[in-house]
Amino acid sequence: MLLTEILKFALRYWFVVIPAVITGWLLKNKYNRGLNKYPGHWLAAYTDWWRFWDVWHRKTEKTHLKLHRELGDVIRLGPNTLSFADPKAIKVIYGLNKGFTKSEFYPVQQAVSKGQRLPSLFSTTDEDYHSKYRRCVNNAFAMSSLVSFEPLVNKTINVFLDQTGKIFASTGKSCNFNQWLQFFAFDVIGDLTWSRRIGFVEQNEDVDGIVKFIGDFLSYAAPVGQMPLLDLVFKKNPIFMLSQKWGLNNTIFPATRFALARSAERAGEMDKVRETGLPPPSSKGTTDNPGGIDLLTRFTQAQHAHPEFMTDREVLTACVSMVFAGSETTAISLSTVFYMLVTHPRVYQKLMEEIENAVRDGGIEPRETGTVSWGESQKLPYLDAVIQECFRVHPAAGLIVERVVPKQGIEICGRFVPGGTIVGCNAWVLHRRPEIFGEDVDVFRPERWLEADAAKLRDMKATMFQFGAGARTCIGKNISLLEIYKLVPSFLRRFEISLVDPTKPWRLHNAWFVRQLDFNVRFTARRVQATV
Numbered sequence: 451m452l453l454t455e456i457l458k459f460a461l462r463y464w465f466v467v468i469p470a471v472i473t474g475w476l477l478k479n480k481y482n483r484g485l486n487k488y489p490g491h492w493l494a495a496y497t498d499w500w501r502f503w504d505v506w507h508r509k510t511e512k513t514h515l516k517l518h519r520e521l522g523d524v525i526r527l528g529p530n531t532l533s534f535a536d537p538k539a540i541k542v543i544y545g546l547n548k549g550f551t552k553s554e555f556y557p558v559q560q561a562v563s564k565g566q567r568l569p570s571l572f573s574t575t576d577e578d579y580h581s582k583y584r585r586c587v588n589n590a591f592a593m594s595s596l597v598s599f600e601p602l603v604n605k606t607i608n609v610f611l612d613q614t615g616k617i618f619a620s621t622g623k624s625c626n627f628n629q630w631l632q633f634f635a636f637d638v639i640g641d642l643t644w645s646r647r648i649g650f651v652e653q654n655e656d657v658d659g660i661v662k663f664i665g666d667f668l669s670y671a672a673p674v675g676q677m678p679l680l681d682l683v684f685k686k687n688p689i690f691m692l693s694q695k696w697g698l699n700n701t702i703f704p705a706t707r708f709a710l711a712r713s714a715e716r717a718g719e720m721d722k723v724r725e726t727g728l729p730p731p732s733s734k735g736t737t738d739n740p741g742g743i744d745l746l747t748r749f750t751q752a753q754h755a756h757p758e759f760m761t762d763r764e765v766l767t768a769c770v771s772m773v774f775a776g777s778e779t780t781a782i783s784l785s786t787v788f789y790m791l792v793t794h795p796r797v798y799q800k801l802m803e804e805i806e807n808a809v810r811d812g813g814i815e816p817r818e819t820g821t822v823s824w825g826e827s828q829k830l831p832y833l834d835a836v837i838q839e840c841f842r843v844h845p846a847a848g849l850i851v852e853r854v855v856p857k858q859g860i861e862i863c864g865r866f867v868p869g870g871t872i873v874g875c876n877a878w879v880l881h882r883r884p885e886i887f888g889e890d891v892d893v894f895r896p897e898r899w900l901e902a903d904a905a906k907l908r909d910m911k912a913t914m915f916q917f918g919a920g921a922r923t924c925i926g927k928n929i930s931l932l933e934i935y936k937l938v939p940s941f942l943r944r945f946e947i948s949l950v951d952p953t954k955p956w957r958l959h960n961a962w963f964v965r966q967l968d969f970n971v972r973f974t975a976r977r978v979q980a981t982v
């Protein structure tokens with residue numbers, strides 16, 4: 451009876467009730483968990499729609515940096531979201547055994563197959579599942595595994611260098627370098643994962659629309675991830691999921707389709723690995739496979755060792771994750787390195803002198819291909835300084851890396867934050883802390899990494915956030931470093947790079963990862979032996 455009377459009243463006085471409900475909801479958001487004491491854009495206190503629209507405009511890294519510089523180390527990004535700029539927050543938010551979990555931003559990025567989500571190491575919010583999953587595949591990504599990965603990376607580097615000469619340098623055609631580097635990164639992942647390149651570099655095209663799909667997917671996931679409920683309406687609604695499960699909708703992610711096809715091609719081989727495991731390592735520390743042990747084999751070996759957890763779904767998810775996360779971020783970092791070199795001639799010349807001196811002095815073997823090994827690249831201090839500075843000025847991720855405060859609440863940088871609050875740091879903000887990196891934080895200057903004393907260098911490295919931090923640090927970090935440290939000097943030995951139009955800077959597109967657009971260059975072939 452009471453409910454009926456309330457309903458009648460609401461219908462009769464709807465013009466009063468609706469504004470009252472909206473006002474109450476907005477006030478509840480503003481004073482939620484006492485977060486009203488933190489400054490931010492005035493709309494952020496009332497609704498997550500502010501976050502959504504800011505991310506939709508693709509310049510969020512600039513928004514966050516501007517707000518922190520104007521308002522301080524803690525700013526409010528939404529009714530339940532805080533961003534921290536103090537590097538001391540890293541150890542608390544992302545440290546081991548602190549009780550933080552990933553937010554609902556991440557499941558938005560889960561692939562779907564046959565109506566089932568494919569939670570990956572990156573996208574799962576279940577810490578126990580993540581811990582078991584990571585334990586199974588950790589060895590595949592250890593630094594010691596670089597020995598077996600290098601031959602696989604070498605194959606793609608050689609093809610990439612040859613194709614660069616054939617398609618661009620010998621013809622004088624301009625190159626959309628950010629896309630060309632993305633093609634390289636995708637093909638490396640193909641070789642590393644399945645011992646088979648996807649075909650981007652050979653064909654100089656987006657094979658099966660995979661690059662476009664991932665770009666569009668991230669452009670969707672970044673803003674929708676600010677309001678994850680929208681994903682349950684747009685992409686993962688019950689009707690879509692059931693239609694896939696029942697076979698009425700055969701839509702499948704292109705990356706997932708490619709992974710399924712490659713796995714099917716090697717089903718017999720993987721059945722054997724799943725049953726008996728890999729043969730024992732040789733005296734050199736690897737199996738007798740001169741081409742290297744690819745990740746599909748390693749993931750299947752993990753299935754042999756941990757059959758109680760690693761199912762075919764986990765193996766597929768791990769392979770698909772390599773395509774999603776293992777290519778985009780590496781391509782962004784490579785583009786940054788080459789762009790900073792061509793726009794900073796002094797740095798370009800200094801790095802070339804270091805490389806040429808290393809060849810002349812025997813630090814780099816004078817191979818006909820011009821390639822540089824991982825071990826050789828680690829003996830080039832200025833190369834390391836350039837790459838570290840590029841990681842600093844243009845980290846791949848351009849949003850806060852979200853975590854949920856444990857239910858009991860926790861103190862972060864002297865401030866008690868209630869349980870359930872979403873908190874995080876943005877690498878673009880952390881990497882521009884003057885007290886850590888110097889007053890010239892907005893300047894690209896690799897020398898800062900060589901001039902710093904031991905204590906300063908330790909603080910700088912502890913603040914670097916391009917691969918995340920803690921237990922959820924990017925598991926593919928070592929693979930990415932292998933690609934970057936090998937390709938940069940190898941490419942510079944083979945080609946000179948110049949901008950098509952030095953007056954036209956590239957454009958940035960922040961869709962979770964800050965991709966570069968319109969990085970148009972020309973290449974001139976160099977005589978490799980001339981450096982000896």
